[in-house]
Amino acid sequence: MTTVDCSTPASKAEILELLAARGAEQGALHAAAREARTQAWRDAAVVRGVIEITNRCRANCGYCPMRCGNPRKPAPYVLSPDQILDAARNIQAAGLSVVFLQAGEMPETTRLAGSVIPRIKDLFPGRVEVLLCLGNKSRDEYAYLRDQGADSYILKHETSDPVLHQELRGQPLRERLDCLEVLIGLGYKTGTGAIVGLPGQSLESLADDILLARDLGAHMVSASPFIPAGGTPLEACPTGGIHTTLNMIAVSRLCRPEWLIPTVSALGRVEPDGQFRGLRAGANVLTVNHTPPEFCRQYPIYGQDRRIVQLANARQLLERAGLRNRGARWIR
Numbered sequence: 403m404t405t406v407d408c409s410t411p412a413s414k415a416e417i418l419e420l421l422a423a424r425g426a427e428q429g430a431l432h433a434a435a436r437e438a439r440t441q442a443w444r445d446a447a448v449v450r451g452v453i454e455i456t457n458r459c460r461a462n463c464g465y466c467p468m469r470c471g472n473p474r475k476p477a478p479y480v481l482s483p484d485q486i487l488d489a490a491r492n493i494q495a496a497g498l499s500v501v502f503l504q505a506g507e508m509p510e511t512t513r514l515a516g517s518v519i520p521r522i523k524d525l526f527p528g529r530v531e532v533l534l535c536l537g538n539k540s541r542d543e544y545a546y547l548r549d550q551g552a553d554s555y556i557l558k559h560e561t562s563d564p565v566l567h568q569e570l571r572g573q574p575l576r577e578r579l580d581c582l583e584v585l586i587g588l589g590y591k592t593g594t595g596a597i598v599g600l601p602g603q604s605l606e607s608l609a610d611d612i613l614l615a616r617d618l619g620a621h622m623v624s625a626s627p628f629i630p631a632g633g634t635p636l637e638a639c640p641t642g643g644i645h646t647t648l649n650m651i652a653v654s655r656l657c658r659p660e661w662l663i664p665t666v667s668a669l670g671r672v673e674p675d676g677q678f679r680g681l682r683a684g685a686n687v688l689t690v691n692h693t694p695p696e697f698c699r700q701y702p703i704y705g706q707d708r709r710i711v712q713l714a715n716a717r718q719l720l721e722r723a724g725l726r727n728r729g730a731r732w733i734r
């Protein structure tokens with residue numbers, strides 16, 4: 403193969419060919435993804451401010467250091483409504499307009515997030531997006547959070563391989579997909595996404611991850627390299643490859659130019675300039691951490707030595723990529 407066809411890939415075979423691109427072909431793929439982003443978004447990107455409201459989680463996902471069975475998990479914490487509101491004020495003061503409430507999967511986050519969402523909305527004189535990532539919940543809980551003012555929800559399917567999903571998450575893939583369908587039905591702007599490089603994962607199943615997000619009608623999609631974390635059953639497994647992760651971003655962009663696609667902080671764990679390379683592969687979202695500093699290290703997503711992205715880093719990355727923060731205005 404000497405050239406790649408970078409027009410919108412429609413079939414699994416086309417996606418597979420693009421995911422495998424390396425060298426000059428990979429450069430052409432990423433350039434085509436940037437062009438698709440420009441056509442859909444011009445120079446607009448979205449910067450989110452995340453507040454990690456609790457590190458407690460009832461689930462036991464094999465790849466995640468937040469799993470309930472991790473013997474080395476940091477001391478549990480739950481932010482109070484006032485602590486969440488203080489952090490939201492900091493997000494507003496930083497000039498951001500997307501407040502992202504993230505947590506492990508715990509039933510009590512429904513009431514906690516629901517109680518603060520209207521107060522968060524009152525803090526912002528202009529448009530604000532409240533984005534949630536709180537795991538699987540019932541239809542009634544999702545509906546309650548939507549009624550309280552939540553705009554969007556991220557629930558990554560992690561892997562579309564049903565066998566691997568059951569093995570790693572201890573739940574059927576169908577359960578996750580049912581939740582995603584409920585979220586879309588309730589009018590949430592909905593995000594999903596995959597981990598790249600899980601042990602036992604094939605390139606075919608990564609192509610299925612993109613097709614799943616497309617066929618579901620998601621509005622946002624992510625690809626995060628697998629980072630082996632201490633205290634998990636996968637701690638000795640190799641890190642996910644940056645090339646395949648970047649190609650997942652690029653191919654997702656070509657499949658759906660209008661998607662929001664983050665360049666995740668885990669890319670910066672795999673390679674120092676990894677997040678910039680994510681933007682160069684067609685991503686258009688960055689997340690800045692606004693969890694109170696005393697709790698940041700107790701939220702061990704991507705491992706204890708997680709990379710904390712600050713506003714200055716995000717601004718510098720956007721400037722280098724020729725992008726500008728559009729914030730909550732992407733929700734029309």
Ligand code: SF4
Pocket residue numbers: 459460461462463466467468469470505506507537
């Ligand atoms: S991936 Fe999410 S649901 Fe699974 S253990 Fe980690 S925090 Fe909990």
